[in-house]
Structure formats: C-alpha cells, structure tokens
Amino acid sequence: EILGALMSMIIVWMVTGVLIYLACMRLLHPDYDIDATVMLITSACAVLTNILLSLILHQTGHGHSHRAQAREGTSAPLEPALSNASLQAAFVHAIGDLFQSISVLISALIIFFKPQYKIADPICTFVFSIFVLATTITILRDILTMLMEGR
Numbered sequence: 747e748i749l750g751a752l753m754s755m756i757i758v759w760m761v762t763g764v765l766i767y768l769a770c771m772r773l774l775h776p777d778y779d780i781d782a783t784v785m786l787i788t789s790a791c792a793v794l795t796n797i798l799l800s801l802i803l804h805q806t807g808h809g810h811s812h813r814a815q816a817r818e819g820t821s822a823p824l825e826p827a828l829s830n831a832s833l834q835a836a837f838v839h840a841i842g843d844l845f846q847s848i849s850v851l852i853s854a855l856i857i858f859f860k861p862q863y864k865i866a867d868p869i870c871t872f873v874f875s876i877f878v879l880a881t882t883i884t885i886l887r888d889i890l891t892m893l894m895e896g897r
Contacts, residue, residue: 747830747832748832752886754832757839759882761846766872769867769871772867772868778864790851796843799840800840804837838882842881846878848874850867
C-alpha cells in the first residue's frame with residue numbers, strides 16, 4: 747500500500763518535471779504553433795474526467811458502508827476520509843492532474859482568444875506545477891515517514 751502510494755507520488759513528480767522541461771523549451775524556442783481548438787477540447791475533457799475521478803476517489807475513501815449500517819440499524823464508527831495511504835495518494839494524484847488540466851484549459855482559453863499570447867501556456871504550466879509539487883510534499887513526507895517506520 748505504501749509503496750503504491752510512493753509510486754503514485756513519484757509519477758506525479760516525474761510528469762510535473764517533464765511538463766516544466768517542455769515549458770522551458772517553449773520559452774527558449776518560441777517558434778512553435780499551437781492548435782488552440784484541439785487544446786481547448788482536450789483540456790476540457792481532461793478537466794471533466796479528473797473532476798469525476800477525484801469525486802469517485804473521495805467517495806470511495808469515506809470509510810463506511812451505507813448498506814451495512816441500514817441492515818444492522820447501528821452506527822459504526824467512521825474512519826477519517828481517505829485513511830488508506832494508496833487511496834490518499836491516488837486522490838492527490840487525481841487532484842494534481844486536475845490542476846494541470848485546469849492550467850492547460852486556462853492557457854487554451856487565452857490562446858484561443860488571443861493567439862499572440864501563446865506564452866500563457868508555459869507560464870500556466872510553471873504556476874500550476876509549483877502548486878502541484880507543493881501540495882504533494884506533505885503526502886510524500888508522510889509516506890517516507892511510514893517507510894522509515896517513524897509512526
């Protein structure tokens with residue numbers, strides 16, 4: 747479970763690193779073309795998919811079953827939402843993907859209406875990449891603490 751969560755965080759960091767590298771390349775070599783329509787459609791689909799995935803993962807981790815409680819007529823103690831480390835890592839991964847997709851959507855909207863502002867793409871990539879990395883540090887720290895048997 748913990749190793750799965752660690753792999754999820756490593757993948758988030760690797761993808762973010764690749765996105766930062768590509769954004770740097772776009773800043774250094776501004777002679778690229780962007781099809782804003784395709785970018786807009788793709789990013790909108792990605793945002794919707796990541797919202798759905800995040801909601802599903804959040805609901806999966808709420809710690810109790812409604813059917814079992816209804817049959818027994820008792821209230822079982824609730825575990826905190828997303829108490830499972832790999833579920834929490836998957837949720838954070840989906841949230842990270844959601845923010846990256848929102849970044850692409852914002853860039854696509856800017857470029858769609860003002861094509862001369864294609865620099866918005868790498869700038870949004872930098873801003874949201876920093877946000878994603880900052881939000882995953884806490885989970886990565888928790889995972890490493892568990893692996894080192896700190897709890």
